[in-house]
Amino acid sequence: MHIVLVEPEIPANTGNIARTCAVTGARLHLVGKLGFSTEDKYLKRAGLDYWHLLDITYYDSLEQFLESHSTARLHLATTRGGRWYTNVPYGPDDFLVFGKETQGLPRELLAARPEQCIRIPMRPGVRSLNLSNAVAIVLYEALRQQGFAGMV
Known part of the structure; x- marks a missing residue:
């Protein structure tokens, strides 16, 4: 997985x-x-001593990411999504995409890919x-x- x-703001x-x-x-x-x-010390503290276990890739822009993974199956998390996240089948190579804390994913991206949008159900009147x-x-x-493959 x-x-x-995309542009996270809070370490x-x-x-x-x-x-x-x-x-x-x-x-x-x-x-x-x-x-x-x-x-950032808060970023490091929150990740504890797990940093050496991570596989991290950095991209300069959303466009660069999308070009690099043009054939990938994306699931775009948004409060505006039409389908609940539980009603979507996920594969082991899928990408779960989340936007910045204050604004979410760009509206243009969501509008261009409505079939890829998912949401977590919440009570009305709350932001996220x-x-x-x-x-x-x-x-x-x-x-x-996926049966928690590779996990114990």
Whole structure:
């Protein structure tokens, strides 16, 4: 599995997600301008001592990421998605794509790929879940569907 963060802004969220990737074997892709330095102490603290277990790839832009993975199966997490994340079949090479904490994924991307949009159900009137929680929820559903392959 692949976790893609487009322009993440909060170091602790990215650190938590990195730790989740390390314990699940998911690859982490960081796209575009990050809202922090990868040397940030909060990023490092949240990831604990798991950094050496990560497979991280950096991309300068969303366009570069999309060009590099033009044939990949993407699942775009958004509060505007039409399908619940539980109603989607996931494969081991799929990419779970999440946007920045304050704005989510670019509207143009979501409009161009509505069939790839997924959402986590929430009560009306709330904005969204914490990014690291959302990643964990969707990733573990994808892994559950695959029988938690390679995990004990």
